[in-house]
Amino acid sequence: MLDKLITEINTIASFSKEDTNLFIESLEENTILKGEHFLKEGQISNRFGYLSSGLMMYYKIIDGNEIPSDFALEQDWVVSLKSFTTGAASDMNIKALEDTRVFTLSSSKMEVLLTIQPKFMALRSYYTELSFIRISRQTYNLTTLDAKQRYYKFMTDYPELIKRVPQYHIAAYLGIKPQSLSRIRK
Template sequence: MVDKLIAEINTITDFSKEDITLFIEALEEKTIPKGEHFLKEGQISTRFGYLTSGLMMYYKIIEGNEVPSDFALEHDWVVSLKSYTTGSASDMNIKALEDTRLFTLSNIKMDELLAIQPKFMALRSYYTELSFIRISRQTYNLTTLDAKQRYYKFMTDYPELIKRVPQYHIAAYLGIKPQSLSRIRK
């Protein structure tokens, strides 16, 4: 399971075997059952999580409904960047939509890694940029595409989510009513 993560981080920058060993030793393996949270609104995000299996959803509660802002699949990282970076309370929730296994890296361990090997800053920068790109893409899609175009774009960009995420979550993510999504799908 850790092999995919090692291969991925080695594409970001060239780490030595010692660096990789330090990184792996800093990780903690966790399992989050379906429906349980990695992070709840109001908590401070103090760790990153790298999914090895499962599915998670970023969401906010709006008028009593869970409104997704993003999803994370295998080989994605999860964190509330705003909370993690500023040390403030999270304004979102992250929960497992399936039983999920992940490696976590606490901010304390990350700071220790950075003190030993500054190259680890490349990882943090890379994943922060990826998160920004995903958020920007979703914002662009919501503001410039109509409902049908948003759904087709979602199907193209995330085909695996169509089968794994409940349709009402997909509809909310796309900013449409579930009935409208049903019509579009027909």
């Protein structure tokens, strides 16, 4: 169930069995049903979650429309990094597009882990850097690629999302109208 997570964190920093157990024991298991929110705009992000199954979408409401900024699949982490780091209200929403099983770690439990074993800071740094890279990649794609190139890049980078995310969300994520996406797909 969490075997992939344990393997992943041990490739980032070699943790002892005790440290790994401490980390796993700090997680809480939750189920978020399709359409329910992990985080709503205006809330403070005081936890982050590891998806063991399911799919989530980061988005903002602009002119009454949900505009996705990212998606999270199995083995991804979800958090409003800006809110989690600063303690300010989140400027985005995160909701489940499918029934999702998520293991959460609260900010207070993270602080305890960092106090007990400073090596856990390596995890925090690693996942923060991954988040920055994903955001940078999406910004680059939106500013330098045309609609057709963005769609082909999306298909290459996230082939599993093509089948799981509604086309109107994919179109909004790519910064194009659904009709344009239909033409590109033909």
